Amino acid sequence: MIPFNKIFLTGNEQKYINEALISGKISGNGSFTKKCQNFFEKKYSFKKTLLTTSCTDALEMCAMLANLKEGDEVIIPSFTFVSTALAFLRTGAKVVFADSYADNPNIDPKGIERLINKKTKAIIVVHYAGIACDMDAIMSIANKNNLIVIEDAAHAIDSYYTDRKGVKKPLGSIGHLAAFSFHETKNIVSGEGGLLVINDDRFIERAEIIWENGTNRSKFFRGEIDKYGWVDIGASFLASDILAAFLWAQLEAIDEIQAKRVALWNHYYETITNSCTTPDFEIAPIPDYASQNGHMFYLVAKNLKTRNKLLALFKNKGYHAVFHYSSLHKSSYYTNKHDSRILINSDRFSDCLIRLPLFVDLEFSTIDQMVADVLMDSYIKKVI
Ligand SMILES: *Cc1c(COP(=O)(O)O)cnc(C)c1O
Numbered sequence: 001m002i003p004f005n006k007i008f009l010t011g012n013e014q015k016y017i018n019e020a021l022i023s024g025k026i027s028g029n030g031s032f033t034k035k036c037q038n039f040f041e042k043k044y045s046f047k048k049t050l051l052t053t054s055c056t057d058a059l060e061m062c063a064m065l066a067n068l069k070e071g072d073e074v075i076i077p078s079f080t081f082v083s084t085a086l087a088f089l090r091t092g093a094k095v096v097f098a099d100s101y102a103d104n105p106n107i108d109p110k111g112i113e114r115l116i117n118k119k120t121k122a123i124i125v126v127h128y129a130g131i132a133c134d135m136d137a138i139m140s141i142a143n144k145n146n147l148i149v150i151e152d153a154a155h156a157i158d159s160y161y162t163d164r165k166g167v168k169k170p171l172g173s174i175g176h177l178a179a180f181s182f183h184e185t186k187n188i189v190s191g192e193g194g195l196l197v198i199n200d201d202r203f204i205e206r207a208e209i210i211w212e213n214g215t216n217r218s219k220f221f222r223g224e225i226d227k228y229g230w231v232d233i234g235a236s237f238l239a240s241d242i243l244a245a246f247l248w249a250q251l252e253a254i255d256e257i258q259a260k261r262v263a264l265w266n267h268y269y270e271t272i273t274n275s276c277t278t279p280d281f282e283i284a285p286i287p288d289y290a291s292q293n294g295h296m297f298y299l300v301a302k303n304l305k306t307r308n309k310l311l312a313l314f315k316n317k318g319y320h321a322v323f324h325y326s327s328l329h330k331s332s333y334y335t336n337k338h339d340s341r342i343l344i345n346s347d348r349f350s351d352c353l354i355r356l357p358l359f360v361d362l363e364f365s366t367i368d369q370m371v372a373d374v375l376m377d378s379y380i381k382k383v384i
Contacts, residue, residue: 052196063093071094080152151175157186314356
């Protein structure tokens with residue numbers, strides 16, 4: 001069976017973990033943590049970054065920084081992972097779900113404006129599959145209504161958005177805050193792991209405090225104050241330096257990892273568009289303003305029945321293809337808290353999306369074989 005995902009090790013993970021062990025300093029905010037944070041701040045011009053134990057934790061920090069409380073509302077796409085909503089719900093705020101575009105799963109800015117009222121405090125966007133949301137449109141709605149924009153950039157490392165003026169910006173650098181994931185299913189991994197990005201100066205000092213149990217310990221270690229204490233809310237959001245050591249080995253190879261993943265994505269795209277002409281599925285178009293970062297290659301089947309037939313076909317031929325999110329507004333936990341709006345596009349992606357295997361060690365020839373075995377025109381016509 002060709003797996004859906006397989007972690008890629010660069011070979012230096014053990015070496016750097018050993019270095020961390022030998023150094024005797026393995027708690028958070030150590031030398032590997034600083035190396036990783038500097039790397040992100042330099043390569044992607046993120047103003048300030050903090051390494052966390054997960055993207056979920058980074059999103060929880062965003063919710064705290066946005067000062068959300070009971071009675072506030074946040075707008076979140078329904079087609080996303082549970083964490084995106086959970087982090088904000090925990091503050092007592094109400095999650096208001098928004099729909100996707102008709103042709104790709106990202107949040108459709110056209111639907112956002114009518115969800116905004118006096119209680120709205122933030123918009124959370126998810127760059128699905130590492131493809132940028134329309135950030136000019138979203139930032140403009142947010143500025144007009146004085147809202148905070150948080151990018152859930154879990155899929156979106158090393159991906160870009162080109163704004164209306166032609167300036168190319170890394171995803172995660174555009175909203176006031178952003179969160180990345182290094183979970184083993186993402187492009188760059190450390191098992192579990194995440195990164196909070198702070199692009200707005202207003203939040204930097206408080207983010208460091210929330211990161212370290214509500215204390216001003218970071219300031220103390222920089223010699224800016226002579227003792228530290230409890231000054232705000234927070235938690236132990238820091239990642240161990242062992243985790244940072246693993247991550248550092250991955251970051252050293254990020255260009256190589258990304259080049260291979262992007263090439264695999266392009267190979268899927270070319271092979272399928274050249275050899276399959278079928279109304280049974282399509283490849284979602286990538287908007288002109290967005291890049292693809294090889295995070296995920298997916299098809300959208302014409303309906304649920306076709307999707308399930310295709311999934312079974314992949315499985316029978318020895319390839320592990322998988323579906324993805326189920327609309328959160330229909331989850332058993334949230335359905336009675338959601339108003340009666342129908343989110344037709346989110347539901348369609350829940351029913352029709354298929355993700356195909358994509359990992360660094362996947363062979364181009366395996367993609368050729370997969371397309372021939374499962375997706376080729378004639379085969380489709382006979383089986384579906
Ligand atoms: C993976 C993922 C998360 C959660 O990341 P963790 O690091 O596992 O907490 C959040 N949002 C999206 C869109 C994700 O894909």
